[in-house]
Structure formats: structure tokens, C-alpha cells
Amino acid sequence: MKRRRPLEFLPLALLVVCVSGIVFGVGGEPARLHLSQSWSAPSSEHWLGFGDAGVDLGLLAAHATFRALVLAAIVACFGFVTGTALGASTGLRGGAVERWTLRACDLVQSFPTFLLALAVLSAVRVPSRTHIGVVFCISAWAPFARLALAQTRTLRESQFVEAARALGSSSFRVVFRHVVPNLLGPVAVQLGTAAAGVVIGETALGFVGLGPPDGVSLGSLLEQGTLGMLRAPHVLAVGALSVLCVSGSLQLASEGLRRRINQGL
Amino acid sequence: MAVALVAARTLGRGLGALGVLLVLASLVFLALRLLPGDPAALILGDTASAADRAALRGKLGLDLPLWRQYLEFVWGLLRLDLGDSLARPGVPAFSEVGRALGPTAALAGTAVGMGSVLGTGAALLSVGPWLGRGREWVHRGVLLVAATPLLAFAPLVTFVLAVRLRWVPLPGDPGSGASGLLFASGLLALPLAAQVARIGRAALLDQARAKYLDVAHAKGASPWRVWVVHALPVASTPISVVVAAQLGALLGGAVVLERLFERPGLGSLMLNAYAARDIPVLEASVVAAGLLFVIAQSAAGLLQAAVDPRGRT
Numbered sequence A: 001m002k003r004r005r006p007l008e009f010l011p012l013a014l015l016v017v018c019v020s021g022i023v024f025g026v027g028g029e030p031a032r033l034h035l036s037q038s039w040s041a042p043s044s045e046h047w048l049g050f051g052d053a054g055v056d057l058g059l060l061a062a063h064a065t066f067r068a069l070v071l072a073a074i075v076a077c078f079g080f081v082t083g084t085a086l087g088a089s090t091g092l093r094g095g096a097v098e099r100w101t102l103r104a105c106d107l108v109q110s111f112p113t114f115l116l117a118l119a120v121l122s123a124v125r126v127p128s129r130t131h132i133g134v135v136f137c138i139s140a141w142a143p144f145a146r147l148a149l150a151q152t153r154t155l156r157e158s159q160f161v162e163a164a165r166a167l168g169s170s171s172f173r174v175v176f177r178h179v180v181p182n183l184l185g186p187v188a189v190q191l192g193t194a195a196a197g198v199v200i201g202e203t204a205l206g207f208v209g210l211g212p213p214d215g216v217s218l219g220s221l222l223e224q225g226t227l228g229m230l231r232a233p234h235v236l237a238v239g240a241l242s243v244l245c246v247s248g249s250l251q252l253a254s255e256g257l258r259r260r261i262n263q264g265l
Numbered sequence B: 001m002a003v004a005l006v007a008a009r010t011l012g013r014g015l016g017a018l019g020v021l022l023v024l025a026s027l028v029f030l031a032l033r034l035l036p037g038d039p040a041a042l043i044l045g046d047t048a049s050a051a052d053r054a055a056l057r058g059k060l061g062l063d064l065p066l067w068r069q070y071l072e073f074v075w076g077l078l079r080l081d082l083g084d085s086l087a088r089p090g091v092p093a094f095s096e097v098g099r100a101l102g103p104t105a106a107l108a109g110t111a112v113g114m115g116s117v118l119g120t121g122a123a124l125l126s127v128g129p130w131l132g133r134g135r136e137w138v139h140r141g142v143l144l145v146a147a148t149p150l151l152a153f154a155p156l157v158t159f160v161l162a163v164r165l166r167w168v169p170l171p172g173d174p175g176s177g178a179s180g181l182l183f184a185s186g187l188l189a190l191p192l193a194a195q196v197a198r199i200g201r202a203a204l205l206d207q208a209r210a211k212y213l214d215v216a217h218a219k220g221a222s223p224w225r226v227w228v229v230h231a232l233p234v235a236s237t238p239i240s241v242v243v244a245a246q247l248g249a250l251l252g253g254a255v256v257l258e259r260l261f262e263r264p265g266l267g268s269l270m271l272n273a274y275a276a277r278d279i280p281v282l283e284a285s286v287v288a289a290g291l292l293f294v295i296a297q298s299a300a301g302l303l304q305a306a307v308d309p310r311g312r313t
Helices: A010-026 A057-093 A095-110 A113-121 A129-155 A159-166 A171-207 A218-227 A233-264 B002-034 B039-044 B050-060 B066-078 B093-127 B134-147 B150-164 B177-208 B211-218 B223-260 B266-276 B279-307
Strands: none
Touching (some): A057 A095, A057 A129, A057 A171, A057 A233, A095 A129, A113 A171, A113 B223, A113 B266, A159 A171, A171 A218, A171 A233, A171 B223, A218 A233, A233 B134, B002 B066, B002 B279, B093 B134, B093 B177, B093 B223, B093 B279, B134 B177, B150 B177, B150 B223, B223 B279, B266 B279
16 A cells, blocks of 8 residues: 655745745845845845845845755755766676776765865865856765665566666666666765755855855855854844745655655655 | 684785775765856956966966876875965864864764763663663654754854853854863763764664573663663674764764854864865865765774674674
């Protein structure tokens, strides 16, 4: 019996709908400043109030969340595709190639991503969102590759893979036609975790001042909040709650994915 | 025989750690030199004259061919001498790092200690019989903390405790002293404690079915004796693995908290060096952070081998 638990995907879906509704439907520039309104509290027209130099917090939070989600989706998908392909093909090959892949995973995973980001971004004059994305991509593939490799190890002994090989399929065909579809489930579970990690990482970088220059990021929103903690606590609340909503909904969704896949197996 | 094995493993682990460190250092080196953007122009700004830029390039050794720069960089690493700080001329980069290491080590060290104790305590409470039904709530609380990013709750908790309740010193208060350190490391310890509690609970539940606990129980041992004296040492291997795995996150969290509380330390040094384009200090501080990370992980590995003989084979 399959019991569906769509509730776990609901927060993420709601968040995506709301945020893209504001970004595409309402319009308005998140970077536009209303200097006279600096740090003013929420009102009936502007539900979330204003922040440093009169930034409309509602717009800023929506745009920042939207961009964080897009970045997270891109990085997670990149990691998923490259990591799965790499893990599956080297796992099927076995031997030294497999050991080297594992060693590379060790190397990448043992680096704190934050340190890596700091090192790479320090060389760029003005780190843009692309740079940040590239830095996350450098390390995003490793957990996927490790998972895919572990799954492939069990799959490569199975009879359908042996049969495909005996029938003379090319190794490309064996990997993508027979192995990859069978390991997608367990590996896909990592997607939500990876996306949440990217959101947190991007926020941390923005918070310490390595965010994109336009200031439209959850990190700089949070930084505004801590700077104005004494005079305008609502800014801090908006920043912290946005980060909580994004990472929480991603984690819930990945938990739901995990449950669904485990039931399917 | 066993001694030789241990020595060989330690040596292998040390070499591996050095390899990781060298890769990190090389990455910083290459990133600072190969990515578009002349570091000399970044430091001096666009308005500087060509002669000034050339002088700075000469001083930093940027006019040499890349392989010679790299050799000098590695040689400098080995001698712990990457040149003087650009922001504070006459101060060697590594002495800046040395000064920053203390506060960060104190922060991270206190956090590891608090996190391990808190997490183990929570794990014991969530499996032991002491709380009755309340243990489910301990577990739920742990899951909630584990799912909440430090970055989001640290400023909120600071606001409530420092601004509203005035229990702890305000961020940036230079006279915060020990209570500031304890508060910051307590925040840093929370996510670690949650992870430790999660894994510790799973490991303890794994042990719960073991016969030796039944025997201990049948012989009339108290729950304290059964769980803490018998089960906990066996469950400590996964716990030390989690602590080691969390060290990277801990370093990142330390950077964030140093920024939030305006505390001195390796993170602040790195960020200031980044802002000032102080290349020698930046290189030295990233390498030092990597070294700290690698040492801590190796120490966790050795500790794990010492606690659990099964890992030694």
C-alpha cells in the first residue's frame, strides 16, 4: 500500500508560488531605495516594512529567496547529473578508476566548502552570483558520486546488468540505460539536502560580505538585520524567518522524497 | 607488529592530510593569480599609476613566471613565511595568523566540548527510561535544532538574550570576556549537539538490542549503569565520527559568529584580508584554517581508534 504524503511538499510549493508570484507579478525593483522610509516598521501598505536606506523588505526578501532557490536548483541539478554519471560509470568499471573517484570524493568532501568559497571568491574583484554558483558546483558533485558509486557496486553484480553486457551493449548503454535508472531513487534523495546546503552557504557568504554586489541575497538581508538589531528588530525577523522558511521547506521536501522512495523500494 | 601497523597508519594519515592541505594552498595560490583581475590593480585601485603597480607586482613576486612563483610559495609555506602583510607593513603574515588562532581555537574548542557533552546527554535522555514519554519530545527538539541553520537562529537568539533580556553582552562589546566567549561557543555548539544527539540516539538504540545490556539489566544494574557505563562507550565511535565530520561546519560557523559578534579570530582576519586584498595574510589564513581542520580530523581519527579497538585492525 502506498500512502502519499503530499503535505511534505506543500511548504516548498507554496513558497515557490508565493515568491515567483511576487517576483513576476508584483514587479518593482528590490534595489530601489526609499530613503525617507529607512528602517520604518511594517505597515498596511508594506507588510514587512523597510530596511537599511529604505529597502522594501518584502520585495527584497522575495527576490532574494527566488534567486537563492534558483541557484540552489541549478547547483543541485548540476551535482546530481555529473555526480550520478561519474559515480555510475566509474562504479561499473571498478578497479583503480573507482578507487580514484572515491579518493577525489574524499578530497572534495573533506574541504569545508565555505573555506573553498572564500579562497576562490577572494580572487574575484566583485563576486557575482555566477562565481558563487561555480564555487558550489566544484564540490556539489561529490556526495552524489559517492552515493551513485555505492549503489552501482550492488547493481553491477545483478543479473540484468550481466545480461545486457552479454548481449553486447556498449558500456555507455549499460550505464545510462540499465544502471542509472535503477539508482536514481536513493541518489535523488540527496537533491533536497544539497539544495538546502547551497541556500545556507550562499546566505553565509552574503552575511560575511562575499555576496553578490547588488545586495539582493538572503545573506545581506540577514546582515542588515543584525546591524539594525537595536533600532529595527523587524528587519532581523524578516531575514531570519526567510532563511528558516527556505531551508526548512527544502528539508521537508527532501524528507518527503526519502519516505516516498523508501516505500517504493 | 601492531606498533609498526599503527605507525604506518599514522604516517599514511599524516601524508594524506598534508596532501589535502597542499591542494587547498595551491588552489588559493592559483585562484589569486590565474583568475582574471590583476591583484596589484585590485589592491591599489584603478587610479594607481603603472609604475606603482609594477613596483607592487615586483614586491609580491607577481612578475616572475608562474612556476617560480609557485615554488617560492611552497618554499614559503614550508618555512611559514609568506612575506609581510600588505595592510600592516613589517608584520609577517603568519604572525598575524598566529595572533588570530588563539581566539578561534578557544571558540571552536569550547564549542566542541559543550556540543559533545550536550549532545551525548540529549541522546541518553532520548533513549533512557528517565523521562518516560518526555524522551520523544527530546528527540523532536533535537530534530528541530538539527534542521535549523545556525545562521538563522544565532542572530535571533542574540537579539532575544542580548537586546531584550540583557542576559549576555551585546555583539561587538569589547569587554564581553568569558561570558561572550561562552555565549558564542554555546551557539556554535547547538548544531553540533543536535547532530551528536541524533547519531548517538541511533547508535544507542542499536545497542539496546544487544545481549550484554540484558545481562547487565538482569544482574540488577541501574539504568544509569546500563546506559552510561555499558552502552555509551560502544556507541562512542559513531559519535566521534560525527564530531569529526562537523568540524568543517564548525569552522564555517566560527567565521559567521566572529562576524556577528565582532570577535577577533581567524575568520575575521580572513574577511579583513579579503576586504583589503591583503594577499599574503589571506593565503596564510586560509592555509592555517585548512591546517586546523586537518589536524582536528586526524585527532578525531586517532581518538576513535583509541576508544574503539575494533577500528584499529
